[in-house]
Amino acid sequence: MAELQELTHRLEDVLEALKDNQMGDRPRAHQLLLQGIEQTHELLEAAKQQRPVTPTPQRQALLAGLAELLQTVPPPATTAPLSGGDLQSALTNDLDACLQGLEVSTTDAEREEAFMALVRTAQTLGDRHQVPWLSQLAAELPNLVAEMPLAELVPAVIAEFRQLREAELTKLAAAAPPPPPTVPQPDEFYVRIPVSKLDRLGNTVSELLIGQERLTLYQQQFSQTNRQLKRRIEQFRPIRDQVQTVYDRLATPLAARGMVSHGHETHDFDALQFDRYTELHTTLQDFQELLARIQEIGADIDLLNRDLQEALDLGRQHLNNLYSELTDSRLVPFRQLAEKFITAVQTLGDRHQKPVQLVIEGGDTLVDQVILQQLKAPLTHLVRNAFDHGLEPPNERQARGKPSMGTIYLRAKLRGNAVEIQVADDGRGIDLQRVRQKAVALNLCPIEKMPELSREQILEFLFLPGFSTAKQVSDLSGRGVGLDVVREQVQRSRGSIKVTTEPQQGTTFTLTLPLTLSILPMVLCQVGDLTLAIPDLSIREVIALKEYTDIHQPSATIRWQGQSVPLYPLHSFLPYQRPTTAPLQPLGVGVVVDVAGQPVALGVNYLIAERELVVKPFDQTVPVPPYIMGCTVLGSGEVVPVLAPDNFTALLATPAPLQFPVSLRHDAPLPK
Missing domain, CATH: 1.20.120 (Four Helix Bundle (Hemerythrin (Met), subunit A))
Structure with a gap:
């Protein structure tokens, strides 16, 4: 691509001049470099998507500015x-x-x-x-x-x-020449490791942790068997005492007849009776010795069980340390990527005479550096859209009582087994009426069906290929390429994206991406014949339902901590119910979870355990609803779905009978 080659060569010349301290107007050079980076990114995106590149006034002005700047650089004094x-x-x-x-x-x-x-x-x-x-x-x-x-x-x-x-x-x-003496410094060694190998290491660690769970289950079964052995030994004690009593009774008449006296045999000894006495005495001694050996084996098993437990605890500790080291080797602060947008946003504001500031929240949130690299292009699209579509011109903002300077927010936080990144603005918001009109014009939905669509379904049009509400094409937007590419890139990282907007208050795009490997404390619940896991981070309290409602005929709401909280039996709350042959048991436990800041009680039969388990994300082979964050594997080999109560909002808004909402399926067609 000739345009890209010409631009990058001139940018390289400017960088060389800056490096050699031969650039006089350094502020101008920095400004042109930032513009050059933006134009280079656009040209690269066009090359990847095989779009034709046409000269733009901005690119021509940039090349002219670079040429003018380079004319002020003195030629090199020597070619040595x-x-x-x-x-x-x-x-x-x-x-x-x-x-x-x-x-x-x-x-x-x-x-x-x-x-x-x-x-x-x-x-x-x-x-x-x-x-x-x-x-x-x-x-x-x-x-x-x-x-x-x-x-x-x-x-x-x-x-x-x-x-x-x-x-x-x-x-x-x-x-x-020989170097001057220096103070020896400690050497630091670095090894370059491909991300694919780190992924394989992470998968191996997860398998080891799952294997550790299996060994823990075996150890529990071993302990239970040991306890049963002890009970059997205790059951032998009365039998041993009874045998001893019988022996004493048999021995007493023989001794009275003078057959045994002080350990010496008498001359009036009956040989047949003595043989019987000796045989019984030997059998009893063998029985007592066998019981003693069994007791010794039981003590050895106790000691072995303690050693096994200590070894498992130590192995789990080492695996946790390995997991932490592997995770830390991949994590970098979110600000490492977010701060790169500060200068770019300021440049956009200067170029288009639109004052703007970028505010970073959650900059210390540790994010997988691979995810950050994958998010660079989507975040660039969203930041530019926020600047162009979201923020109003200064005079329009002042007329609405807003500060003339607009604000774009970049936020990051961890939510369970995922990282959530938001791009928000305090601008005009999305005009839903214009979105409806554009959708009808593009034959995406009949006009008579529009009133049936929810707010979320209308916003879904924004992510369709070629959809744009821009009135005219500019260097920032209106080309029909943007949010559809953003969604594709996010989904490629096994993530999801959603948008919320309020008129005259702003728009927020939320990107949710699963962590590569995570260990979370979870509560295992029994729901009919199905086992489900709920992360502790989403649980407010676990309650006994019989203290709040009739467990045989539960009410729709319960009174919890002074407020009315909806109660949903979990077996009927989730879609895709599978037929079960097990009789339905009454709900015994209520798990109060946090759903978008509001408490919701989920009724389950009973709790199995609270454990720290590995959460493994699903692959992209089959679409997975957002209210399931992944799965975990128990020591028994059972695969247990891990719920994501943060994404229960759409389920709560769905009228009975519960069905999978269209807005949650990226591949689902809109109503026609």
């Missing part, structure tokens, strides 16, 4: 190569980073991207530092790709680069 120290740093850092990236690449796409990055770096370093072998390799490598598979070429290329690099570094070290 840079110092050996600079070249050594480039070979050690820049080139080595490219080689490591190529070495750890696993897929063809990763390998091709890393290979081209190495070619570009070699070309840049060869030209800048006048190193012939770098320039020669950069020129020859693209031709070699056409002659042999990249997977076979990569090892030879890496070996060639490293051999030549080591020779160059040796030559530079021989020519360089």
